[in-house]
Amino acid sequence: MNVKEPDAVIRLWPALLTPITTTGAVDHDDLAALTGDLIARGVDGLVPLGSTGEFTEFGPAERAAILETVVAAAGGHVPVLAGVSGLSTRETCALAAQATDVGVDGVLVFPPLYWKVPEDRLAGHFREVLAATDRPVVLYDFPALTAQPLPPSLLRRLAAEEPQVVGAKLTVRDITAITAALDATRSQRPGFAVVTGFEDLIPAAMWAGADGAISGLANLQPDLLVALVAAVRAGRPEVAALYERVMAIFDVYGLSMPAIPGLKAATAALGRIASPRSRLDGGAGLAEAATLWADAHYDAEAVVA
Template sequence: MQLSGLWPALLTPVTATGAVDHDNLAALTTDLISRGVDGLVPLGSTGEFTEFGPAERAAILETVVTAADGRVPVLAGVSGLSTRETCELAAQATGAGVDGVLVLPPLYWKVPEDRLAGHFRQVLAATDRPVVLYDFPALTAQPLPTSLLQRLAAEEPQVVGAKLTVRDITAITAALAATRPHRPGFAVVTGFEDLIPAAMWAGADGAISGLANLQPDLLVALVAAVRAGSPDVAALYERVMAIFDVYGLSEPAIPGLKAAAAALGRIASPRSRLDGGSGLAEAATRWAESHHGAEAVVA
């Protein structure tokens, strides 16, 4: 599995009653593949991974893997509260046929670097699939030290890359400097769309993007343009930044993202298992009316 290019962090559509809408999830998967994405990431932060139990997670992964049908790799989020839970989820994802797993540090407790290394190494033992480290310190309050990235890149070939959802571009350049001398093929991708050009110009490989659920063509084009050194980068980046305000529709951002996706016809229902607050549907409709260009998935 080569982590490179544009990988949508999949929304998890649910029905009005809150049940997973597997038909809509399969349709979204198929549509994104048709737009030229390089891979898919179900059950990440955008996929509301915290809101689904183990059986639901397994069914979600089976739906995405079946719909993808080997056309692009599937990188499954398997993070849990504890190392034990994360290992169980990694083994479950392996059984569902995913191509790799995306792993946060253990949630809730802050632990020292050696404990973090042990966490990831136990996950490695629980799956034979490539592992991508996931750094999202704004939510975990547990940054992955650059020295840890260096250690795992040098010592664990099964660790193939890192997703860095960090605001500071210097954290990305530091990760590249720490890992690439040991592993020239070690992948580093950003989780923030506004950092795509800067991160890729610094040497990163692409992005795992929540916005790609709404505007896949635009995000695919931006990543391709940066990679090619195209003069179109500035115009494409301006368009990405024009829709970046969707993340401000709600707190946390996922209910607003889902409401906007539904208003654009990208998913069937705006329902989220997270509380989006009152007036979200109306706000999302106004947002969608002012941001044209997405094509509907739902018939």
């Protein structure tokens, strides 16, 4: 399955957590189990080594091993879109080539990290990544962390000139940024995928024309996120009730700074992964706080096992 095929567009793709053992190693058994469970619950694809997957915390060998586990566990049932971003263009290209060798279906790419650069250099960065892999490329816009937004003019340019660039993930708070990206890219290529990275924007983004979401919350409650995206697509009346449930758990992102340790601890508290351990420092007492959060947000019948 290839991410550029029309029936493989991004609807609801979890941004995978990377389970860590109590000794700090990647828990490949748990990662494979999480991958299989998410596929069984109806997700359309998987995104390892994005922000939710703590990509900054793993060296090249660990990244390759993580991708090997996810690709093997996915077994071709859904596409695997691998995060390959690094500090430099050269590092990102090496990671893209490595992910290609592992057998992923596509790659997700940030702008160069740390340095702010003009639009021509941004375009050059992405074009060098395109040359490093024969897989479809999804651009990743997360200006709150990169301080380097991807302007609509750049998205329009790449949509028009680079068919290997098949979409963009926009982790942006402003819905007008999503509509601007849609206007810029769909005028060049109607099938260009645009998705949100924030679950609270799913209905608004999709009503504006976006395809769906790459979602960290889907690790925590995949059935709910799959159902919300499907309901919005079909225009079903249960959208409001499903969205209310999503918003009831959205505060999980406030358990820690950064948000990933808290999301991971809450996912562990619900028994969906084995350990709350993160390579990012979530602060003392986070596992206890996550357990209290889970107890407050779920009753026995609401927990998704």
